[in-house]
Amino acid sequence: MLTCALAIFFFVMALIFAALYRPPNPSVCGRNESGTRVWIWGLGVGFPLVTLAALTAYGLFIGERLLPREAPDLVTVQAQARQWAWTFRYGEDRAIATDGVLHIPAGRPVNVEITSTDVIHSFWVPRLAGKLDAIPGHVNVLRIEAALPGTYGGQSAEFSGRGYREHVFTVEAHDAASWATFLAEGTQ
């Protein structure tokens, strides 16, 4: 995407410079007709339409992959934000709770049900997925999946007042064994 953008930028700038520093044009008038065809239709309308169609298709294609879909081994957790902390809940009856650390199994799709108890926050783990807002009264579902066990940084991404900068959390992705231990210890 960046290369495309750079290419377009240099193309436009080159056109402008060519227009400025080119030998004087003898026939100034009478060229409006062909001018309109080239500049307005060709470059003004045609050019962005083609580029945008490609870009949108690409975006939708990627977006499709990020959608929460039915999966047999799906895990659902709840993320509840408040000024300036995160509480995560697990299990059928949400009996297990952790503060500030979200535990998930690695290699399995996880649905995070995001909500807030006070103001609007946003759940964002840059290396796992895009962000989704935590809104009081609403539950938004975000699909994440950590390929490998490990620790991932997460943060709120919607301004929430004084403690906004420190409103962060971590994600612990467990392998199958330690995920089982986590659930077992939690339910005790």
Next chain:
Amino acid sequence: MTLPSPASQPRGKALRLHLALARIWASDQRIRGWFTSSNNNDIGSLFLIVATSFFVIGGILAMLIRAQLATPDSAFMEPQVYNQIFTMHGTVMMFLFAIPFFEAMSMLLLPGMLGTRDMAFPRLGAYGLWVYIFGGSAVIIAMLMGLAPDGGWFMYPPLSSAAFSPGIGADVWLLGITSIEVSAIATAIEVIVTVLRYRAAGMSLSRMPIFAWYILVVSVMILTAFPPMILGSLLLEVERALNWPFFQVENGGDPLLWQHLFWLFGHPEVYIIFLPAAGMIATILPVMARTNLLGYGWVVAAAVSLAVLSFGLWVHHMFTTGIPHMGLAFFSAASTLVAVPTSVMIFSWIGTLWKGRARMGLPMLWIMGFFATFVIGGLTGVMLAVVPFNWQVHDTHFVVAHLHYVLIGGYVFPMIAAIYYFMPLLTGRTRFFKLGEVAFWLVVPSFHITFLSVHMAGLLGQRRRTWTYDADQGWTALNLVASIASFVMAIGFALTILDVAVNAFVAVRGRRNPWGAGTLEWAGAIPSPAYGFASIPIVQGRYPLHDDPDLALHIARGEGYLGDASRIRRETLIVSTARGEPLQVVVLPGNSVLPFLLAVVTSTSFLAPLFDAYIVAGLALVAVVALALVWAWGLGGRVDEGHVDAGHGAMLPLASECRDPPGWWGSVFLLLADGVHFGSLLFGYAFLWTVAPNWPPHSYLQPQLWAVIVALTGALALTAGPRLAVRAIAKGGTAWPAITLGIVGSLALAIAAASVMLDRPGPARHAYDATLWLLAGHVGLHTILSAIMLCYLAARVAAGYASPARIGEAGIVKLWADFTVATGLVALAAAWLPGAFA
């Protein structure tokens, strides 16, 4: 032109005409003249100076931000202070600088471009200026007292609700900004009526200067984009003050409602800011390239479609709020689509350059700065419209950088170009000191260094609105570079302002039309006198000065329309909207302190609630009505003048003796804004009903038969009364029985509205009740307005201000009454129907 040749005219005619007109149009030369003048030159200059001062204030705040971010773990500011600073920076730049600045430019330039003598409603313009000055100063003073809002410039509740933002910071924002929006709406109405009705003879729509098209589109956008925001501010302010739970989930509110209302305004706002700048480019660039704009019609079409599209796109600011997937795909595709009209404009300009022979010069240099910057801003914008990417950088400094590329590159740079381009016209001087070039080369490169670094920091994950960062996060170098470059940029901007100021006051006198432009603003004397044109030009093409190089002379000698000052009053021409044929002669009001006084009481009514001075606010509101009536009473006349000589053998009626005087047109557009406001309220009602949790409410309002009957009869009477009154006046008959019928009708409607409130006491219980109160409040307010107007009309008739010819005022009252009936019935139906069917 078919005018007598210059040689056959007696010498000295131009001078005599100039002296006569100058006396008629002069503003008071004493200090108090600043408070009583309504001339577009005075108002525009004051507007421009004040807007520039706010740019300086916003810039100082920006420097404070960059100073704080220059080093990691900075102890320069605490988070509480930082939050106030960036909120105020965004607010000041968007509301107190960007919009007023282009309004100022259009007040200064439009009458000249259109070939008329002043704006359509000079006093309304003065009123808008003063409301803006008072509202803006109040916001700044509050900041200096440490009472600034700190929730970010989009003020999302619940963060901005009373529970999480106690204190008056948020109230300052809501009330101050709303008063500025009221002022913007006033100016927009003035601009629209000016463009549609006040033009040179023969200037059809397709012969209008391109800037007039742009500013027309922008003004209509203001009328449709600001009302949702005003409604949002009203809801939030009422929630904060009276606890009506519009945004509180527990009681049937929903914070997402604010986001919809805000972005219904906020997205078009970006184009409201960009389009005037684009209009300036489309004006300046062809002249600097010694040619005409390529594809004039296409550029107009592009501006219109950009405006239309921009209203469908607000949701793209809410991609992360959990919008359904189909919605995301739609809005994502639609958002990228705005690139098409934008690119039509850009390539039309490049094609124009290609067609002509460009010369450099300072205005052109800044336009080049615009191209280099805005194209990048547009490209990053398209990137942001792609959903997966948006999810990654939303709310990081990438967005901050994008927004500044668009706002500074797409707005500030072209406006500086415009200032330099129009300086000879506004000040009568050509540039003498050449500080401007130095300033340019300081600003543009350092701008790119600053915001390219900010882009990078955003991609690396630096979140916007965080007051500092740690040394080990890897953003230290980027931020330091950005800060240093931003200080250089600030110096550059300061030099630019200095350069303009110095050259405005001490540079050498310049000659007329130094750039060789073809449009009318360059056909008057330099600097533009208060009366604008000695006579109203007659045009036959898009570039009248190219068609007739002697046009300026003809105008000065009074060879256009109204080139005769013998009636000793401020007259100008009204033309037919589409074809520009002379239709009416309008008499503009003279100097008056009323606009200033009205602004004082309006601002008092807005600002007094900040200090819980509700009684003062109420009294101020009464004063607003009283002063408005005094204002209106002073207009119009008691005798029919019949047709007057407009020159060229044309005998035209006075506007005050026509069925559609400017006031009627102004009312139509004010009611458009009012209607959008009402529509937003219905939208909010439907939104809460369908989306908010904790709906439906426990019980519904049950319509009562008597109230329904009263409402329907009232509506009937309020529809019939004004109609019969107009007919009676037109026939010279007695109007008061019909007017009384109308008053009774409006009171009946008001009673029906009151019954809604009485049936549901306790608007603080549930968002449903609160919304019912607002619907009823809408009806109540408009019925009271209608009743006041009808009483006023009766008094006018009694005092002899109405006649079969002078019937315009009655028509205006009828318009308001019709609006009251239509929206009143819809509002009551919306309140009653759910209960009737539940």
